[in-house]
Amino acid sequence: MRCPFCGNIDTQVKDSRPAEDHVSIRRRRFCPACGGRFTTYERVQLRDLVVVKKSGRREPFDRDKLERSIRIAMQKRPIEADRLEQLISGIVRRLESLGETDVPSDTIGTIVMETLARIDTVAYVRFASVYKNFQAADDFEDFVSELRPAPAVQDED
Template sequence: MKCPFCGQENTRVIDSRPVPDNNSIRRRRQCDECGKRFTTYEKIETIPLVVIKKDQSREQYDRSKIQGGVTRACYKRPISVKKIEELIDDIETEIFNKEEREIPSTLIGEIVMDKLKELDAVAYVRFASVYREFKDIDTFMDELKKMMN
């Protein structure tokens, strides 16, 4: 592993521990040349995943799209960045545990909504209003009534 400070390739691992998501390992390293320390993460390589969009086009799975949607839904809510990251990790774990090479975007959206519903009702309604493309106030109110029951 190259040192990010001096570029030397002689670095050694001084500490390793699993990350709570159980899909990666955190390694603390030290450069033999300059003595500086840095952290790396080793992640399990997963099968390439293709997302089938609503218009039947296909694109490579991109975690940042889920991250963007969840972050927007949680905007100005009392939810820590750590909780959001854990939520996204949970969503990703559920998606990859399906062991499919292709997955519909609608299924991903439903998984995200289920996880958001457990985390924060306002974030859930925000995400659902965009995802389900509420056209009018009646549709929006129907979803709110479902949440109230």
């Protein structure tokens, strides 16, 4: 593992343990060249996924990009970092278990929306505003009105 401080390729692992989510390994590393200390995480990757964009363009799946978009949606929401990491790992595992290496971007967006809808309504709406490309306030209104339960009909005697 290359040292992020000096670029030395000969770093040493000082400590390894399971991360809080128990689906990755946390390693504390030390660089003998500059004395820098840093942490790396190792995860199981079942297959290399390729995202197929709406335009037909293909690009390698980027877990960090998924994480960034979810973190933006969850910004200032009451969710612990461990829970957020579990959520992201769960989405990635679900994508890997689809059985296909080519995954349409729509599928990824749908899975993220389903997950966020169960976790936090505000984050769900935030993510949807980007994913569904809302252009006006009316788009928000229509989307949010679908979230509200229908008013109960009362029988008149």
